[in-house]
Amino acid sequence: MIRFDQVHKRYANGREALAGVSFTIADGEMTFLTGHSGAGKSSILKLIALIERPTRGQVFVGNQNTAAIKPRGIPQFRRQLGVVFQDHKLLHDRPIADNVALPLIIAGVPKREIDKRVRAALDQVGLLGKEKNRPLELSAGEQQRVGIARSIVGKPKLLIADEPTGNLDPDLALEIIQLFKRFNDVGVTVVIATHDVQLIDRCGARRIGFREGRVAAPAGTAASDLGA
Amino acid sequence: MVEHPLAAFMTMAVIAIALALPLLLNVFLQNTRTATANWNQVFDISVYLDKKAPGTRVQALAKQLRSRADVAAVRVITADEALLQFRRASGFGNALDALRDNPLPDTLVVTPALGASTPAGTEGLRRAIAATADVQAVQIDTEWVQRLYTMLDILRRIIWLTGALLGLGVVLVVGNTIRLDILNRRAEIEVMKLVGATDGFARRPFLYSGVWYGLGGGLLALILVAVAVGMLAKPVETLAGLYGSQFRLSGLGLDLGAAVLGVSIGLGWFGSWLAATRHIRAIEPT
Numbered sequence: 001m002i003r004f005d006q007v008h009k010r011y012a013n014g015r016e017a018l019a020g021v022s023f024t025i026a027d028g029e030m031t032f033l034t035g036h037s038g039a040g041k042s043s044i045l046k047l048i049a050l051i052e053r054p055t056r057g058q059v060f061v062g063n064q065n066t067a068a069i070k071p072r073g074i075p076q077f078r079r080q081l082g083v084v085f086q087d088h089k090l091l092h093d094r095p096i097a098d099n100v101a102l103p104l105i106i107a108g109v110p111k112r113e114i115d116k117r118v119r120a121a122l123d124q125v126g127l128l129g130k131e132k133n134r135p136l137e138l139s140a141g142e143q144q145r146v147g148i149a150r151s152i153v154g155k156p157k158l159l160i161a162d163e164p165t166g167n168l169d170p171d172l173a174l175e176i177i178q179l180f181k182r183f184n185d186v187g188v189t190v191v192i193a194t195h196d197v198q199l200i201d202r203c204g205a206r207r208i209g210f211r212e213g214r215v216a217a218p219a220g221t222a223a224s225d226l227g228a
Numbered sequence: 229m230v231e232h233p234l235a236a237f238m239t240m241a242v243i244a245i246a247l248a249l250p251l252l253l254n255v256f257l258q259n260t261r262t263a264t265a266n267w268n269q270v271f272d273i274s275v276y277l278d279k280k281a282p283g284t285r286v287q288a289l290a291k292q293l294r295s296r297a298d299v300a301a302v303r304v305i306t307a308d309e310a311l312l313q314f315r316r317a318s319g320f321g322n323a324l325d326a327l328r329d330n331p332l333p334d335t336l337v338v339t340p341a342l343g344a345s346t347p348a349g350t351e352g353l354r355r356a357i358a359a360t361a362d363v364q365a366v367q368i369d370t371e372w373v374q375r376l377y378t379m380l381d382i383l384r385r386i387i388w389l390t391g392a393l394l395g396l397g398v399v400l401v402v403g404n405t406i407r408l409d410i411l412n413r414r415a416e417i418e419v420m421k422l423v424g425a426t427d428g429f430a431r432r433p434f435l436y437s438g439v440w441y442g443l444g445g446g447l448l449a450l451i452l453v454a455v456a457v458g459m460l461a462k463p464v465e466t467l468a469g470l471y472g473s474q475f476r477l478s479g480l481g482l483d484l485g486a487a488v489l490g491v492s493i494g495l496g497w498f499g500s501w502l503a504a505t506r507h508i509r510a511i512e513p514t
Contacts, residue, residue, distance in 0.1 A: 077424075089422065
């Protein structure tokens with residue numbers, strides 16, 4: 001599903017975020033990217049979502065070389081992708097239902113279909129009945145679940161999340177990760193960047209560690225206490 | 229736009245004022261044309277005979293002119309009749325009594341045929357008459373009318389010029405307003421792009437805003453013009469009455485009003501399109 005091949009990323013300010021990173025994530029895998037802030041996790045996710053382009057090397061997503069995707073093709077590419085952010089990135093002046101519906105509206109899904117799928121997505125994250133609320137009326141954990149509902153409403157095959165538990169206490173964080181695990185169980189490839197090592201240890205999943213822009217820890221699977 | 233109704237109204241007001249100015253000039257121009265339209269029709273040509281010509285000459289000349297194809301009618305005013313008229317109309321009766329001779333010449337008032345009442349036709353007729361023996365002077369009062377029409381033509385061009393400049397102003401005003409709207413919604417546009425929105429999709433609501441600005445500005449402009457015409461109608465009617473005219477001030481009319489709305493909507497759309505295309509492209513998620 002995802003393959004990084006000797007990827008370098010140097011930003012305009014001269015900072016070298018990635019220095020020759022190679023790894024592969026298989027279809028249907030759930031993977032944590034770990035490391036201190038500045039280790040390159042976020043850069044990896046930005047390269048996957050085509051928010052950034054590699055300076056050198058190649059990034060394959062869904063067997064497609066992202067270098068071949070022109071700026072015009074980026075919107076279409078992103079519609080096949082679910083993205084979750086640490087700061088949720090919700091639209092605060094719109095109700096929850098509209099926030100979740102956004103990707104479907106953009107993709108031009110018919111109105112009746114949208115209502116159905118928005119309710120289904122909110123049901124999956126346990127927020128059914130809060131459609132009319134505004135994001136700021138919800139708790140941080142609930143807001144994050146709205147963000148997740150929005151990322152999965154388009155039924156993507158790949159879900160990427162940048163520090164999705166960053167602002168949550170450990171119990172809520174585990175809940176969120178379990179939510180990701182449920183999507184992974186039905187075949188969605190999940191890539192989560194986090195510095196919360198304890199959390200990863202509590203759920204069994206593959207882990208790729210980064211240090212100073214390079215793959216540090218060997219890619220392996222930690223012991224699982226998550227449903228396995 | 230909905231969140232800041234006052235700001236939106238101010239933008240519309242600026243558009244309205246920019247549009248109302250050339251429209252008012254146009255109303256002035258159209259009304260001046262209407263008021264002077266019948267002046268463009270047949271002009272009589274006054275033919276003054278030489279004082280030394282024999283008394284029968286005037287009737288002979290009248291007969292000769294009547295036979296011309298480009299002459300519709302000829303009225304004879306003999307010197308005696310002219311003096312009588314002048315005595316009655318001017319109030320200088322006593323002063324005229326002091327004169328030994330009638331100072332006025334025999335006069336022919338020639339009305340050109342309708343086909344010859346063009347400026348060129350009238351001019352040809354004037355020359356022909358002037359070349360006739362015993363004719364002292366020929367006079368057509370068309371020069372000042374032609375000057376008036378030339379001035380109106382210049383005014384018409386000025387209106388187009390100001391209209392074009394102010395139209396450009398409308399585009400810039402809408403563009404700037406939309407630019408600020410876009411900067412205010414930067415975060416929202418970023419999110420939309422992150423979940424797969426094309427620039428065109430992100431641009432659409434701003435184009436709608438531009439259309440609304442244009443529509444609101446256009447309607448306000450029409451109201452401004454209507455109010456101005458309403459305020460001027462009464463005094464203009466009074467003035468026309470003083471000149472014995474039935475002339476009434478007319479406003480823009482339905483066709484032009486609809487055209488104004490169309491143009492202002494178009495300008496609003498274009499302004500927002502320019503700004504949105506440029507500034508939305510510049511917003512990329514980070």
